[in-house]
Amino acid sequence: MSDGRRMAATVACCAGVLAAGQAAAGGLILYEVGTADVGLASAGYGARAQDASTVLSNPAGMTRLEGTQFLAAGQALWSNTRFSSATGTLPRLGGDDGGHVLGSDGWFVGGGGFLSYSVSPDLKLGFALTGNFGMPLNYDNDWVGRYYVQNTTLLGVSFLPSIAYKVDDKLSLGASVNAMYGKYTNQVAINNVAPGFGDGRLKLEDNTWGWGLNLGMLYEIDPGTRLGLTWNSQIDLDFKASAKFSGLAPGLATVLGNRGALNSDIKVGIKVPQQVMGSVFTQVNDRWAVLGSVGWQQWSKFGQVQLGINNASTDTSLSTDLDFKDTWHVAAGAQYRISEPWLVNFGLAYDSSMQSGNVSPLLPVGSAWRFGVGGEQTLSKSASWGVAAEYLYGGTLDTDLRSTLPVVAGGRGDLVGSYKNIGTIFVAAYYNWKF
Numbered sequence: 001m002s003d004g005r006r007m008a009a010t011v012a013c014c015a016g017v018l019a020a021g022q023a024a025a026g027g028l029i030l031y032e033v034g035t036a037d038v039g040l041a042s043a044g045y046g047a048r049a050q051d052a053s054t055v056l057s058n059p060a061g062m063t064r065l066e067g068t069q070f071l072a073a074g075q076a077l078w079s080n081t082r083f084s085s086a087t088g089t090l091p092r093l094g095g096d097d098g099g100h101v102l103g104s105d106g107w108f109v110g111g112g113g114f115l116s117y118s119v120s121p122d123l124k125l126g127f128a129l130t131g132n133f134g135m136p137l138n139y140d141n142d143w144v145g146r147y148y149v150q151n152t153t154l155l156g157v158s159f160l161p162s163i164a165y166k167v168d169d170k171l172s173l174g175a176s177v178n179a180m181y182g183k184y185t186n187q188v189a190i191n192n193v194a195p196g197f198g199d200g201r202l203k204l205e206d207n208t209w210g211w212g213l214n215l216g217m218l219y220e221i222d223p224g225t226r227l228g229l230t231w232n233s234q235i236d237l238d239f240k241a242s243a244k245f246s247g248l249a250p251g252l253a254t255v256l257g258n259r260g261a262l263n264s265d266i267k268v269g270i271k272v273p274q275q276v277m278g279s280v281f282t283q284v285n286d287r288w289a290v291l292g293s294v295g296w297q298q299w300s301k302f303g304q305v306q307l308g309i310n311n312a313s314t315d316t317s318l319s320t321d322l323d324f325k326d327t328w329h330v331a332a333g334a335q336y337r338i339s340e341p342w343l344v345n346f347g348l349a350y351d352s353s354m355q356s357g358n359v360s361p362l363l364p365v366g367s368a369w370r371f372g373v374g375g376e377q378t379l380s381k382s383a384s385w386g387v388a389a390e391y392l393y394g395g396t397l398d399t400d401l402r403s404t405l406p407v408v409a410g411g412r413g414d415l416v417g418s419y420k421n422i423g424t425i426f427v428a429a430y431y432n433w434k435f
Contacts, residue, residue: 055126063164077109171219201247225280273301
């Protein structure tokens with residue numbers, strides 16, 4: 001294996017391990033990467049700046065950190081995202097509901113690493129490696145919606161070299177280059193129609209790099225109150241993959257070959273949306289602090305596509321664009337110091353939905369409520385650790401997809417049903433060293 005391919009394989013492995021927040025709701029960018037923000041439900045995300053994870057949430061916050069600090073974070077989640085078929089779904093498609101589709105039977109792990117280094121009291125350098133964009137979905141191969149999707153993976157791992165400078169006693173500025181490695185796969189069953197043949201298969205797979213910029217500002221009104229403002233630029237992940245067909249019946253293979261579909265390249269332009277967030281942190285007294293945040297993400301330019309064939313005799317495209325809308329985020333939380341070593345975090349948040357009406361099984365995401373709680377212990381002047389948990393409630397999402405042809409004539413079939421009472425549980429643990 002060449003050095004370039006070995007590097008790509010290594011980064012792809014990191015994508016699976018580090019992209020921790022993929023039980024997406026609201027959009028596909030989550031705030032959960034194994035840090036204290038899980039227990040706060042992201043409240044005060046860009047203003048907290050209490051440990052090295054601020055390299056991700058607001059690089060300007062590094063100016064509040066002394067010396068060199070490193071935070072290692074780990075996270076596990078479980079989601080009950082599962083399709084429930086309704087009477088409108090054609091019985092001919094079978095009775096398999098697809099199982100728990102997120103990750104591996106509902107389970108997914110991840111985390112990240114965050115480093116802040118003091119060049120001087122006013123100048124800081126940082127680096128983060130983490131993944132907070134995307135979603136892996138794995139339906140059973142024979143589920144009722146297999147002609148719309150069988151499995152799909154869209155993950156982004158961010159490498160974030162960062163810098164922060166303290167302009168004066170109140171204002172700090174920061175910036176990060178976001179080098180994102182994207183991994184994309186999409187697999188869908190093809191209706192062969194011909195007797196004696198099972199389903200065929202169409203698969204796309206590609207990896208690519210995208211580049212963006214994160215800017216942050218931290219303004220300290222007084223020693224106990226600070227405001228954070230962050231902007232993350234759009235990142236273009238321009239995937240391009242050859243359509244890989246397998247298991248096609250001879251007649252269908254001939255039709256698709258005559259139309260030039262068998263050897264076609266499909267471009268999937270994914271735009272990780274730009275986002276803006278304002279955050280606040282206020283230390284009310286020796287025991288209590290309150291936190292809040294408001295944010296916006298531009299999902300209307302996301303650009304996801306759905307694969308499949310509606311009518312082999314007339315279709316010239318193997319993909320269909322999906323439409324999305326921008327989302328809003330609001331969060332509130334608090335910290336309570338029980339004693340000198342122990343700090344308790346808790347918070348709640350709401351994100352609006354990136355989809356209107358019925359959702360595609362390719363992206364079963366909608367609006368979401370988050371409820372978080374966590375605790376942190378200071379072990380010494382040089383070390384602390386913490387745990388956090390969060391429950392994300394995504395409500396019930398309806399699906400109603402109608403085929404232009406019946407299944408017996410080669411269509412996808414009508415897929416009608418819902419994802420009922422979606423819930424995701426996050427459990428995180430982290431350790432922070434100061435050198």
